[in-house]
Amino acid sequence: MIKLILTFLFVTIISMIGVGQLRNWLKKSKIYDIPNDRSVHSIPIPRGGGLVIVVFTLITVLIYAIIKNEWTNSLVYLSMAAVIAWFGWRDDVHSLSPKIRFLVQGSVAVITIIALGYFRYLTIPLIGEFYIGLIGIPLTLLWIVGLTNAYNFMDGLDGFSGGVAVLTGLGWMWISSYSKGLPNEFVFWISFAIASSSLGFLVHNWPPARIFMGDVASTFLGYTFAVLPLLSVDKGGDAVLVGVVMMWAFILDTGITFARRIMKHEKLLDAHRSHLYQRWVTYGMNPIYANFIFYFFTILGIFLLWGWFNQIRFFPALIVIGLPVLWITISLITRRKEHAR
Numbered sequence: 001m002i003k004l005i006l007t008f009l010f011v012t013i014i015s016m017i018g019v020g021q022l023r024n025w026l027k028k029s030k031i032y033d034i035p036n037d038r039s040v041h042s043i044p045i046p047r048g049g050g051l052v053i054v055v056f057t058l059i060t061v062l063i064y065a066i067i068k069n070e071w072t073n074s075l076v077y078l079s080m081a082a083v084i085a086w087f088g089w090r091d092d093v094h095s096l097s098p099k100i101r102f103l104v105q106g107s108v109a110v111i112t113i114i115a116l117g118y119f120r121y122l123t124i125p126l127i128g129e130f131y132i133g134l135i136g137i138p139l140t141l142l143w144i145v146g147l148t149n150a151y152n153f154m155d156g157l158d159g160f161s162g163g164v165a166v167l168t169g170l171g172w173m174w175i176s177s178y179s180k181g182l183p184n185e186f187v188f189w190i191s192f193a194i195a196s197s198s199l200g201f202l203v204h205n206w207p208p209a210r211i212f213m214g215d216v217a218s219t220f221l222g223y224t225f226a227v228l229p230l231l232s233v234d235k236g237g238d239a240v241l242v243g244v245v246m247m248w249a250f251i252l253d254t255g256i257t258f259a260r261r262i263m264k265h266e267k268l269l270d271a272h273r274s275h276l277y278q279r280w281v282t283y284g285m286n287p288i289y290a291n292f293i294f295y296f297f298t299i300l301g302i303f304l305l306w307g308w309f310n311q312i313r314f315f316p317a318l319i320v321i322g323l324p325v326l327w328i329t330i331s332l333i334t335r336r337k338e339h340a341r
Contacts, residue, residue, distance in 0.1 A: 012197070087219075105223075129238075
């Protein structure tokens, strides 16, 4: 355990140094995030700092594959995650058409499903696990493309996505090493790399941010968190449940925001400030408070998964009923504050 902690701290420090060096290069190369209607910042900030997270994670997977001589899943993840990150980087440097991004992400999702399989079972707390058969193919495709974009869309505050990445990585480290969870060494080391390198990045991204993550890492992280359930021991319903509960707040915020914008006949891909955390900041909440609320959401999801795997009586109800009720309550409070303002 001590060696693991020291290794984690070592990667965090190297990542922190790497992001600092990358920031200097991005400034010299004039790769900036220019403020727009969706932005919280008012001056150009270097973007693409999440490249360090990508590099550390891919190097870790490569080392794992060499040491363990495990190349099947490793090569699939390495190649597909690298493609996602590459096009994210190209979008950071030269904005790409949304059609190109979705075409690439859809193609990557299809190849991932062909290579790793798809979800054949779903687990819904209070109902149980049931077989979904071939319906799992479009659901898995939607899951991969949807979460890849959801993480990208939610990357809108200093320290927001980076902090959630640290906590989600730690959550997957626990799930993949817990005997009652989904033990998987490969998933553990991917999660380890993400958590440690994201923590190093967060040092530079904490408000006020000196560098932004960029699409290179936000899409990479979204893809990775979508694929981790597929890389788990099986394609059972618990793997899907873990993936959803771990990212429940991002999924609800993105899904509900999209639904609201569709009903208002707004252009979905235009810059906006409709996400719940953006609305909080708009009516005056300190962005750091918004960060910690979503950190709490992530920790809450991990805690509920602990209760689920330990078969504690009330936890299934807390997952399937409690989380939506919590979100609805917070949304109603937000709307009331907006109307009062």
